[in-house]
Amino acid sequence: xxxxxxxxxxxxxxxxxxxxxxxxxxxxxxxxxxxxxxxxxxxxxxxxxxxxxxxxxxxxxxxxxxxxxxxxxxxxxxxxxxxxxxxxxxxxxxxxxxxxxxxxxxxxxxxxxxxxxxxxxxxxxxxxxxxxxxxxxxxxxxxxxxxxxxxxxxxxxxxxxxxxxxxxxxxxxxxxxxxxxxxxxxxxxxxxxxxxxxxxxxxxxxxxxxxxxxxxxxxxxxxxxxxxxxxxxxxxxxxxxxxxxxxxxxxxxxxxxxxxxxxxxxxxxxxxx
Ligand code: ZN
Numbered sequence: 683x684x685x686x687x688x689x690x691x692x693x694x695x696x697x698x699x700x701x702x703x704x705x706x707x708x709x710x711x712x713x714x715x716x717x718x719x720x721x722x723x724x725x726x727x728x729x730x731x732x733x734x735x736x737x738x739x740x741x742x743x744x745x746x747x748x749x750x751x752x753x754x755x756x757x758x759x760x761x762x763x764x765x766x767x768x769x770x771x772x773x774x775x776x777x778x779x780x781x782x783x784x785x786x787x788x789x790x791x792x793x794x795x796x797x798x799x800x801x802x803x804x805x806x807x808x809x810x811x812x813x814x815x816x817x818x819x820x821x822x823x824x825x826x827x828x829x830x831x832x833x834x835x836x837x838x839x840x841x842x843x844x845x846x847x848x849x850x851x852x853x854x855x856x857x858x859x860x861x862x863x864x865x866x867x868x869x870x871x872x873x874x875x876x877x878x879x880x881x882x883x884x885x886x887x888x889x890x891x892x893x894x895x896x897x898x899x900x901x902x903x904x905x906x907x908x909x910x911x912x913x914x915x916x917x918x919x920x921x922x923x924x925x926x927x928x929x930x931x932x933x934x935x936x937x938x939x940x941x942x943x944x945x946x947x948x949x950x951x952x953x954x955x
Contacts, residue, residue, distance in 0.1 A: 685722045685736040687772045690822060695773055699732075699739045699818040701754045707796050712740070716751055716794050719744050727835075728772055730810040732817030735773050743814035745807060752791035752799060757815050759784035760802055767809055769823045770836035778836055779827030783812050 688695055706712050715738050723731040723744045733742040741754045763785040770778045787808045791799040803811060813823055824830060 683718050683721060684725045685718050687722065687726065687731075687735050688737055690774045690824070692773075694734050694737055694739055695817070695822065696820040697734065697739045698820050699734050699741045701741045702792075704792070704796055707753060707792065707794070712742075713794070715740060716742060720749065720751065723749070726772055729806070730814040731772070732814045734817050734820075741818050743811070743818065745810050745814060747807070751794045752789065752811070753794060755789060755791035755811065755815050755818070757787045757789055757811060760786040760788050766828070769809070769813055769827070770833060771813070771823055772837070773817075774822060774824055775837040776832055776834055777824065777830055778833035779824060779830040781809075781813075781823050781826050782828065783809055783826075785809075787812060 702712055715733060715736075719731060719733055719736055719738075719742060722736050723746075728746075730743060730745045733740045743752050743755060744750065745752065761784075764782055765785050766780050766782045768778050769781050785808060786802060786804045788802050789799065789811055793799050816823065816826075
């Protein structure tokens with residue numbers, strides 16, 4: 683699930699993040715946060731992203747090329763070479779700044795599988811990892827910048843939400859509900875309700891068919907477990923502990939069985955916001 687990136691001024695960005703224990707690392711909750719961090723990162727024009735930026739005050743970062751997840755990273759400068767480069771941050775939109783940092787660092791961390799990670803990085807990756815580890819200490823690059831200027835190319839795209847015919851959004855507390863109604867009702871009305879929680883995960887899906895029998899409800903290539911959706915009655919599909927991960931480009935589709943045995947797709951919504 684792609685999450686919203688917090689902006690400078692949000693207190694979470696100024697907290698010292700909590701380390702993740704080896705025991706909890708394999709839990710669905712932490713693995714879910716890592717999945718969300720990676721999906722959010724992949725959807726953004728950034729070289730790295732830290733968990734506090736998606737609202738999770740945990741010591742987890744993701745760094746690009748190749749995509750590397752680091753849990754509880756510790757960085758130590760190697761040698762004394764320093765240099766200045768221009769940094770930007772999705773949490774500080776519209777700005778860029780010059781920051782002086784060590785050019786080579788040793789990076790020690792855990793992988794998301796709990797394995798030891800120990801590498802020496804130089805130049806671009808060394809700069810990026812220092813910027814991300816700063817986030818875990820509540821530090822933004824603007825605190826270190828020797829010069830700051832405007833750059834409109836630094837910004838996060840709007841979060842993904844379903845779009846399609848008849849998509850309605852209702853917000854109640856930490857829940858966000860999307861109702862997707864069939865654009866062409868067949869023998870009544872069909873609609874699907876998604877329940878999004880504040881962490882952005884889909885936790886349940888309610889299908890309310892009309893006269894025809896629903897043969898399938900799918901989210902892109904994910905065929906939801908339950909096969910039979912009885913006619914005329916609401917049925918609920920619970921999406922499991924970790925919920926469904928909705929990514930950009932995903933499409934929700936409801937297919938109905940028509941009286942003469944024909945199948946018809948009656949509702950579609952995509953997440954390519
Ligand atoms: Zn940043």
